[in-house]
Amino acid sequence: MPSSQNKGxxxxxxxxxxxxxxxxxxxxxxxxxxDQTGSTIESELIRDYHxxxxxxxxxxxxxxxxxxxxxxxxxxxxxxxxxxxxLVRCYRSATTSQRDDILQARNSLKSSxxxxxxxxxxxxxxxxxxxxxxFARAGDACEA
Numbered sequence: 613m614p615s616s617q618n619k620g621x622x623x624x625x626x627x628x629x630x631x632x633x634x635x636x637x638x639x640x641x642x643x644x645x646x647d648q649t650g651s652t653i654e655s656e657l658i659r660d661y662h663x664x665x666x667x668x669x670x671x672x673x674x675x676x677x678x679x680x681x682x683x684x685x686x687x688x689x690x691x692x693x694x695x696x697x698x699l700v701r702c703y704r705s706a707t708t709s710q711r712d713d714i715l716q717a718r719n720s721l722k723s724s725x726x727x728x729x730x731x732x733x734x735x736x737x738x739x740x741x742x743x744x745x746x747f748a749r750a751g752d753a754c755e756a
Contacts, residue, residue, distance in 0.1 A: 619652065626653045630679050638686045649725070654683050654696055661703065662715055677703060699754045710750045717746030717755065 622645055629637035645652045657680040664673035677700060684696030706714065720743035727736035747756035 619656075623653060623656055626683075627679065630682050633682075635686055635689070638683065639690050642683055642687060643690070651683070651687070654680060654687075657683065658699075658718075662711070662718065665711055666715060695754065702752050702754050706750070706752070710752070713746055713750035714752050714755070717743045717750060717752070720746055721755075 622641060626638060626641045628634075629641060642651050642653055647655075649655060657676050661673050661676040661680060664670075664676060680696060681700045684694075684700055687693055687696055703711075703714075720739050724736045724739035724743060727733070727739055744756050747753075
């Protein structure tokens with residue numbers, strides 16, 4: 613996994629490739645920067661989207677969602693994995709209340725991952741179950 617300094621540069625490199633619509637460079641960055649939860653670039657875009665949407669900064673939120681949509685299209689072209697495309701569709705149609713529930717569910721997921729890192733499997737399982745319920749309540753079938 614890249615260091616935080618490298619992560620920032622990788623994210624900037626992806627944004628440069630996104631703006632240039634450089635599919636080859638975008639795919640290289642997406643595919644070479646993954647962790648146990650998927651593409652670190654896509655994860656960062658999801659976090660940023662939710663942060664800006666929660667703050668009411670719709671322009672920045674939409675910019676991140678458009679970049680995530682592009683990343684999903686690039687990934688689909690190479691792997692036929694439609695998860696990010698479906699996730700963007702879900703986010704675009706979510707109400708404010710649903711977005712709040714999704715944020716709560718993503719926090720439960722983050723808690724689950726922290727429990728797993730400490731080998732606290734019972735707590736991780738409980739947090740995963742809570743996240744699944746929260747995603748379902750939000751109508752987010754992709755992440756549920």
